[in-house]
Amino acid sequence: MNDTGGEVPVLRVETQVLDSIRPLIPLVDPRNPLVFTRRGEGIAGIGEALRLEFSGPNRMVDAAEAWKRVAATAEVTDPLALPGTGLVAFGAFAFSDTSSSTSVLIVPNIILGRRNGVSWITRINSDAPLPPATPIGPEFRISLRQGALSAEGYSDAVRTAVTSIRSGNLSKAVLARDLVGHLPSGADLRLITAELSLGYPDCWTFAVDGLIGSSPETLIRADHGTVSARVLAGSRARGADALSDQDAAVALATSTKDQDEHQYALQSLLTSLRPHSRNVTTSELPFTLKLPNLWHLASDVEGELTDGSTSLDLIAALHPTAAVAGTPTPAALALIDELEPFDRGRYAGPVGWVGADGDGEWAVALRCAEVAPSGDITAFAGAGIVADSDAEMELAETRMKFRPIVEAFG
Numbered sequence: 001m002n003d004t005g006g007e008v009p010v011l012r013v014e015t016q017v018l019d020s021i022r023p024l025i026p027l028v029d030p031r032n033p034l035v036f037t038r039r040g041e042g043i044a045g046i047g048e049a050l051r052l053e054f055s056g057p058n059r060m061v062d063a064a065e066a067w068k069r070v071a072a073t074a075e076v077t078d079p080l081a082l083p084g085t086g087l088v089a090f091g092a093f094a095f096s097d098t099s100s101s102t103s104v105l106i107v108p109n110i111i112l113g114r115r116n117g118v119s120w121i122t123r124i125n126s127d128a129p130l131p132p133a134t135p136i137g138p139e140f141r142i143s144l145r146q147g148a149l150s151a152e153g154y155s156d157a158v159r160t161a162v163t164s165i166r167s168g169n170l171s172k173a174v175l176a177r178d179l180v181g182h183l184p185s186g187a188d189l190r191l192i193t194a195e196l197s198l199g200y201p202d203c204w205t206f207a208v209d210g211l212i213g214s215s216p217e218t219l220i221r222a223d224h225g226t227v228s229a230r231v232l233a234g235s236r237a238r239g240a241d242a243l244s245d246q247d248a249a250v251a252l253a254t255s256t257k258d259q260d261e262h263q264y265a266l267q268s269l270l271t272s273l274r275p276h277s278r279n280v281t282t283s284e285l286p287f288t289l290k291l292p293n294l295w296h297l298a299s300d301v302e303g304e305l306t307d308g309s310t311s312l313d314l315i316a317a318l319h320p321t322a323a324v325a326g327t328p329t330p331a332a333l334a335l336i337d338e339l340e341p342f343d344r345g346r347y348a349g350p351v352g353w354v355g356a357d358g359d360g361e362w363a364v365a366l367r368c369a370e371v372a373p374s375g376d377i378t379a380f381a382g383a384g385i386v387a388d389s390d391a392e393m394e395l396a397e398t399r400m401k402f403r404p405i406v407e408a409f410g
Contacts, residue, residue: 011074011107012357013087013124017176017397021119024112025197026133030188031208034090034108036353036361037197041115042205043084043353045108046131049124052089052105057097060316060350064086067312068105071356078122083223084113087356091364093349095320096333101345101370104209105354120175137188141407144379144402147178148342150170154398155391156381157339164335165387172264173326173335176382177398178342181409183375195408201293204363212244213368214404216291219350220318222311222359227303228278233265233323233384234258234297239401249288250293257388261295262286263383264285268302268322268329275318277303293403306349310358315350324348324364324382344372348381349407367404379405 024044028034034045050070054062071087078086088111093103110131113120121130149157154177161173183189189212196214197205203214218230236252239245252258266282274280280303289298308319325348326332347370352362369379381401383394 008069008073009252010122011049011070011077011087011297013074013076013122015078015079015080015085015120015122017080017303018121018130021112021114022133024114024196025190026136027112027131028190030134030137030190032210033193034106034190035193035205035207036090038095038204039201040117043111043113044334045089045090045106045111047109047125048106049109050107054103055094055099059094059103060319062310063093063103064114064237064310064312064316065090067105067204068358069089069356074356076356080118080120082115082118083116083361084353084355085122087124088122088353090208091351092211092346092351092372093315093319094345094346095324095349097347099343101343102347103346103405106209116240136190136194139191140184140187142181142377144179144181144184144377144406144409146158147378149177149340151177151395155395157318158385158389158391158394161335161385165385170335171327171386172261172322173332173385174324174382175336175339175385176347176380178282179379179402179406181377183371183377185375187375189371191358192408195330196404198366199293203324203367204364206344206351206365208351210371210373211365211368212353212371213365215351215363215366215368216289216296217364217366218350219362219364220311220314221361222305222314227272227305227307227314229301231262231266231269231301231321231323232296232400233262233297234286235397235400236295238292238294249290249295252297253288258297258361259286261384261386262299265321265323268327269318272303272318272321273314274301276307276309276314278306279304294400311360312356312358315362319350319365320348323384326384343380344380348382367401369409377409396408
């Protein structure tokens with residue numbers, strides 16, 4: 001069902017404890033998996049009890065209002081009251097105000113979850129039993145190729161952006177490029193989701209409405225009046241051995257260019273969050289976060305909500321951060337529109353879930369690909385461009401960031 005503001009359906013929601021639960025991914029739809037997990041915990045959905053669609057510059061604000069109406073009429077039985085139990089919608093939102101991609105909130109018929117050693121099943125308008133796991137389909141290999149923006153075109157775009165930055169038009173712009181491919185008939189997308197989950201356990205692995213990826217960046221987490229986020233900006237390839245790997249981490253931590261890029265992203269988030277949260281705190285200096293393919297500069301942010309905002313209200317306030325757009329935001333978005341010859345779709349937009357009380361967990365949709373109903377695949381990766389950026393190094397950074405999704409499909 002599509003609903004953007006009409007009659008609100010009444011959802012009957014019941015959560016029950018399970019003694020144990022099998023791995024989540026084999027239980028979901030092979031063609032349209034719904035998953036949001038990290039470190040083996042999280043939620044997975046089956047079917048659609050309700051689908052809400054949004055577009056345009058007010059898509060997240062509209063989603064927040066629509067979700068409040070849905071939650072207000074729902075009949076919820078939830079003895080656990082854990083993050084992810086009770087009424088939950090999975091969501092994925094377009095990056096751009098003018099994107100042709102649809103932003104969605106999806107309430108599944110069945111939600112399976114695991115957190116802190118507790119497993120559960122939630123049924124929405126359904127008395128269905130725990131579904132059986134189905135065998136994962138045969139392996140397939142796809143080589144993703146250059147899309148609308150070639151490697152050479154991307155280097156040219158970086159040089160143009162550096163010229164604009166040095167002229168004083170803006171301080172930072174995040175430029176992306178794309179890779180494309182096509183799924184074989186009958187491909188089981190759980191293979192991709194499982195590969196990402198196993199390969200990048202410390203990232204948010206997500207699959208929502210054809211958007212599949214594994215993101216290291218938490219846009220916002222709201223939980224009983226507290227908020228937290230993780231900002232990532234600045235990166236360096238992992239070394240081939242322990243010594244070179246340590247050298248790479250030190251080089252990143254002492255890089256003026258990467259520190260500047262990180263500060264733009266961090267201050268962007270803090271500025272957007274402070275109107276909603278008091279006592280916002282973060283570390284004085286970023287730390288180096290180790291992932292399987294690269295090092296990131298990272299900062300964790302925590303605060304206390306003071307205005308009753310839901311997680312959907314917060315993503316509307318925070319998106320797009322300087323980590324995925326640039327600074328100042330209007331100039332950065334204008335340059336992105338000028339230099340990127342494609343619609344980003346839901347790449348770099350918020351992806352995650354929201355509960356009936358408005359709490360939720362939202363990542364930035366990075367290290368991801370969009371899989372269309374036709375089977376067409378579009379993957380994206382970007383790099384933050386500042387005055388000291390070198391075109392070939394930024395191109396190399398996008399290759400590093402493509403690695404999770406390229407390896408998962410290939």
